[in-house]
Each structure stands twice: as C-alpha cells, then as structure tokens.
Amino acid sequence: MIMASTLLALTLCSAGIQGKAINSVIGPFIAYAERFYMCETDNQPLLWRWFLRATHFNPLRPKELQRLTGNVTATGGLLDDSDWGPYIAYVERFYMCEPDNRPLPWRWVLRATHFNPFKPKELQRVTGNLTFSSGLLDDSDWVKVIVDTRSNNQWKENAYVLKFNDHACRAIKVNIPGFYEQFLKKREVKGACLFRPGVYETNDAPLNWTFPNVPALPYGQYRFRLMIGKAKNLYACFVADARAVPKTD
Ligand SMILES: *[C@@H]1O[C@H](CO)[C@@H](O)[C@H](O)[C@H]1NC(C)=O
Ligand SMILES: *[C@@H]1O[C@H](CO)[C@@H](O)[C@H](O)[C@H]1NC(C)=O
Ligand SMILES: *[C@@H]1O[C@H](CO)[C@@H](O)[C@H](O)[C@H]1NC(C)=O
Numbered sequence: 001m002i003m004a005s006t007l008l009a010l011t012l013c014s015a016g017i018q019g020k021a022i023n024s025v026i027g028p029f030i031a032y033a034e035r036f037y038m039c040e041t042d043n044q045p046l047l048w049r050w051f052l053r054a055t056h057f058n059p060l061r062p063k064e065l066q067r068l069t070g071n072v073t074a075t076g077g078l079l080d081d082s083d084w085g086p087y088i089a090y091v092e093r094f095y096m097c098e099p100d101n102r103p104l105p106w107r108w109v110l111r112a113t114h115f116n117p118f119k120p121k122e123l124q125r126v127t128g129n130l131t132f133s134s135g136l137l138d139d140s141d142w143v144k145v146i147v148d149t150r151s152n153n154q155w156k157e158n159a160y161v162l163k164f165n166d167h168a169c170r171a172i173k174v175n176i177p178g179f180y181e182q183f184l185k186k187r188e189v190k191g192a193c194l195f196r197p198g199v200y201e202t203n204d205a206p207l208n209w210t211f212p213n214v215p216a217l218p219y220g221q222y223r224f225r226l227m228i229g230k231a232k233n234l235y236a237c238f239v240a241d242a243r244a245v246p247k248t249d
Contacts, residue, residue, distance in 0.1 A: 032057035032066050047076040084218045087244035089209040090115035090124050097225055097237040105134045106228070106236035112207070120248055123206035130183055130200040135235045137184075137195040141168035143228050150221035168228050169193035178208035209242075217244045 036052040052070035094110040110128035135141075147160040164171045170193050173180045182205040184195055226238045 030057075030062050036070070048072065048074045083220075085216050086247040087217050087219060088120050088247050089211070089217075089242055089244050091126075091209065091240045091242045093241040094128070095239050095241075097227075097239050099234075099237070104234060104236055106130065106132045106137075106238075108236075108238055115243075117245070120245070123208055125204045126182065126207045127203050127205070128201070132195065132197045132200070132235075134197055135230065135233065136197075137169050137172075137193075137228070137235075139167045139169050139193055141228050141230045141235070142166060143168035143171050143226065146225040146227070148223040148225075149218070150223075155223065169195070175211060175213055176209075177212065178210060182207055219244050219246055 033054050034057075036050060036054070038046070038049060040046050040049075050070065050072045052068055052072075054066040054068050057066055058064055091112050094108060094112070096104070096107060098104050108128065108130045110126055110130075112124040112126045115124055116122055143164050145160075145162045146158055147162075148155045148157045149159040150156070173184075173193055182202050183200045187195060187198075187200065220243070222242045222244065224240045224242060226236070226240075227234060228236045
C-alpha cells in the first residue's frame with residue numbers, strides 16, 4: 001500500500017491533514033491523522049468542507065483504529081468515480097530528461113509495441129537497453145518520481161511527487177515489478193538488490209505494467225519522470241509517457 005497510501009496522503013494533504021507514518025522506512029506502516037482542517041484560499045468557504053476529529057492514536061495499541069467524528073459537507077458539485085478505478089497502464093514513449101542535454105551516467109533507449117485497445121490483456125513488448133556507465137543501483141540511492149497529469153489539453157506538472165531518500169532499488173522492485181522482472185531480475189546475484197555498471201537489455205519482452213501499490217488511478221494521460229541518484233549525484237532521469245485505461249474483465 002506504499003504508493004497508494006502516499007498518493008492518498010498527498011491528495012488528502014491538499015485538503016489539509018497533518019499526520020505521521022510510523023516505521024516510515026520503506027515497508028508496511030500504520031498511518032494516523034492528528035488534525036483535519038481546510039486550506040481555503042482567503043478563508044472563503046469552498047463547496048466541500050470537512051469538520052472532523054479523531055481519537056488519539058495509541059502507539060501501545062497500534063492495531064486499535066482511530067475513531068472519527070464529524071462530517072463532510074458538500075454544498076455543490078458531484079463526487080464521481082466514473083473516471084477513476086482499476087486500470088491497465090501502457091507506455092507510449094520512453095525518453096530521458098537529461099539537464100542541458102548532457103548524458104547522465106544511466107541512460108535508457110527503449111521502444112514498446114503499440115497497445116491494442118481491442119486486446120487489452122495482451123502485454124506490450126519492450127525492446128532496448130538500460131546502460132549504466134558508472135554508479136550502483138542499490139538501496140543507498142534515492143529515487144524521486146514526478147508524475148504530470150494531463151487534462152483540458154494541458155499538462156499539470158508535478159501532480160504527484162514521491163521521494164524516497166534511500167532504498168531506490170527496493171522501491172523499484174516493489175513498485176514497478178514488471179520492469180524489474182524484465183530488466184534486472186535475471187542479473188540479480190543472490191537475491192541482492194544491487195546492480196553494477198553494465199548494459200541491461202531486453203528483446204521483445206512482454207512487460208506487465210502493474211503497480212501493485214496503486215490499485216486504482218484516474219484514467220488518462222501521464223508523464224512519469226523517474227530520477228535516481230546518490231547524494232548530490234544524479235544518475236538517471238528517465239521519462240515515460242503513459243496512459244491508464246479502464247481495466248476490463
Ligand atoms: C458539521 O460539523 C460542524 C462542526 O461540528 C457543525 O458546525 C456543522 O453544523 C455540521 N454540519 C452539518 C450539516 O451537520
Ligand atoms: C500482470 O500482473 C498482474 C499482477 O501480478 C496479474 O494479475 C495479471 O494477470 C498480469 N497480466 C498479464 C496479462 O499477464
Ligand atoms: C542501446 O540501444 C541503442 C538503440 O538500439 C543502441 O544504439 C546502443 O548501441 C545500445 N547500447 C548498448 C550498450 O548496447
């Protein structure tokens with residue numbers, strides 16, 4: 001639930017929750033809220049407001065759920081989930097976001113077969129390589145994911161920003177398992193999440209873009225920027241233009 005909860009937390013953040021995650025190194029965690037409020041501009045009431053309070057979280061009884069009291073009052077607008085739900089993701093283009101067009105130590109050159117909307121269960125096949133010319137991909141690296149979303153023919157930049165200060169390798173393995181499986185898994189040594197400089201290739205490999213920690217998303221167009229580095233060094237700035245379409249049974 002890491003990503004989903006983080007997305008939810010980020011979404012809720014924009015409505016104003018102060019909270020804490022315990023055991024916040026990558027891994028299972030329990031989240032609780034400390035305060036609910038609103039971030040209405042100029043203190044003008046918006047259409048939707050909430051008035052909530054929660055019981056204290058008891059660290060000695062972490063399984064005891066917080067109890068909530070209050071209301072969410074919508075005086076207008078609709079909360080509609082028809083454009084949000086379980087999805088199939090596919091990539092339209094892979095490229096890089098290298099600052100000043102200078103090559104970074106890690107590069108990817110990838111292409112994918114077209115997604116066929118009439119055969120949504122058929123996986124895209126990916127061909128190309130990831131080339132690491134220096135540095136290690138391991139759990140001492142940080143990773144930052146910036147997601148831009150598209151609506152009304154415009155990009156909304158930085159719609160979601162997730163940053164893990166370490167555990168980059170595990171974050172990729174857990175959150176983008178299909179990618180890990182095709183490019184990295186076969187080069188694992190004794191199960192360690194550690195990859196040395198080299199060329200990591202695939203040829204026509206079926207890639208299952210499932211994100212187990214993000215079971216539902218708004219449907220539409222996305223631009224993912226995946227940055228990985230260590231301390232002040234940026235190793236990679238990978239971009240994938242992608243889409244999420246409704247999952248059909
Ligand atoms: C919602 O809760 C607030 C705070 O307790 C209260 O002032 C308000 O009347 C409630 N709204 C409704 C519609 O019940
Ligand atoms: C992709 O992976 C998910 C999760 O493991 C699985 O449920 C799904 O069946 C896979 N899709 C295909 C087409 O193999
Ligand atoms: C990676 O793929 C690109 C495009 O196919 C190719 O030009 C390049 O030589 C490949 N790199 C390596 C190290 O194989």
